[in-house]
Amino acid sequence: MSKEAYLGNPARTAEVLNKFGISAQKRYGQNFLIDSNILEKIVKSAGITKDDTVLEIGPGIGTLTQHIANSAGKVICVEIDTKMIPVLEYTLSEFDNVTVINQDILKADIKGILAEHGAGSAKVVANLPYYITTPIIMELLEKDLPIESITVMIQKEVAERMQVGPGSKDYGALSLAVAFYSNAEVKMTVSPNCFIPRPNVDSAVIRLDKLKEPRVSVKNKSEMFRIIKGAFEQRRKTLTNALSHSSAYKTDKKKIEDALIQMGKNVNIRGEELTLEEFAVLSDILSQ
Numbered sequence: 001m002s003k004e005a006y007l008g009n010p011a012r013t014a015e016v017l018n019k020f021g022i023s024a025q026k027r028y029g030q031n032f033l034i035d036s037n038i039l040e041k042i043v044k045s046a047g048i049t050k051d052d053t054v055l056e057i058g059p060g061i062g063t064l065t066q067h068i069a070n071s072a073g074k075v076i077c078v079e080i081d082t083k084m085i086p087v088l089e090y091t092l093s094e095f096d097n098v099t100v101i102n103q104d105i106l107k108a109d110i111k112g113i114l115a116e117h118g119a120g121s122a123k124v125v126a127n128l129p130y131y132i133t134t135p136i137i138m139e140l141l142e143k144d145l146p147i148e149s150i151t152v153m154i155q156k157e158v159a160e161r162m163q164v165g166p167g168s169k170d171y172g173a174l175s176l177a178v179a180f181y182s183n184a185e186v187k188m189t190v191s192p193n194c195f196i197p198r199p200n201v202d203s204a205v206i207r208l209d210k211l212k213e214p215r216v217s218v219k220n221k222s223e224m225f226r227i228i229k230g231a232f233e234q235r236r237k238t239l240t241n242a243l244s245h246s247s248a249y250k251t252d253k254k255k256i257e258d259a260l261i262q263m264g265k266n267v268n269i270r271g272e273e274l275t276l277e278e279f280a281v282l283s284d285i286l287s288q
């Protein structure tokens with residue numbers, strides 16, 4: 001692409017924002033990348049080739065999109081902010097492999113969009129809006145979507161939370177879902193200086209490779225995740241108390257105690273002490 005059209009630096013980003021009379025919208029979590037080195041590394045971390053279709057969530061003014069479009073066969077971008085659409089038409093005009101869709105990713109029919117564009121499967125790449133990182137990742141993991149991998153810039157703290165196991169204060173529904181559905185690897189940490197405006201937190205790029213089959217077998221995975229949600233709603237309580245008072249999964253105390261005894265566990269155990277495998281066993285016993 002031409003040098004003038006390239007967006008990955010502060011001066012050009014400011015110029016494009018000025019040209020269209022727009023500024024970063026906090027309510028949409030807009031922090032634009034301005035570091036060409038980081039942009040390169042994100043695309044490299046995602047392992048994109050010309051055989052790939054990439055689904056980019058939140059292209060913004062198109063900075064990361066330009067890099068993805070250079071490496072991928074096809075790029076489908078979903079952007080919620082209508083004001084970005086004319087900007088993207090301008091900044092991506094040199095590419096013929098990019099489609100921009102003006103929708104909220106949480107309401108979009110991702111499966112339908114990919115099918116419509118002839119994509120048997122896709123890799124997700126994004127600098128995510130931090131205010132909805134968890135719902136987006138849960139949606140991408142839980143729904144039966146033809147997605148191979150998810151390489152995303154997120155808050156560093158959330159990236160760390162995704163990778164922890166039992167016993168950590170950060171262990172919870174998100175780390176269990178990530179472990180159930182994927183192999184996760186933090187690729188790099190990123191300073192606030194790489195964005196306009198600067199976010200208040202450090203960031204990290206994490207890659208989740210979706211497993212062909214979930215990591216553990218369980219009879220009813222949605223029931224297991226309701227149990228997990230219930231267990232962590234009040235994480236300081238014992239599992240029996242948390243579940244018998246939970247809104248996500250309510251069952252009587254005796255049933256949970258019997259299940260824990262059957263598993264050879266102490267009835268006063270807390271949910272945060274159970275592994276993914278143990279949640280699966282518990283779920284299978286409770287749904288018998």
Ligand code: SAM
Pocket residue numbers: 028029030031032033057058059060061062063064065078079080081084103104105106126127128129130132
């Ligand atoms: N990709 C650009 C970059 O790296 O410079 C912008 C990233 S910015 C952190 C997040 C982007 O996600 C913004 O463009 C924002 O408007 C968009 N966004 C926020 N909520 C969204 C949603 N629910 N669906 C789709 N896009 C959304």
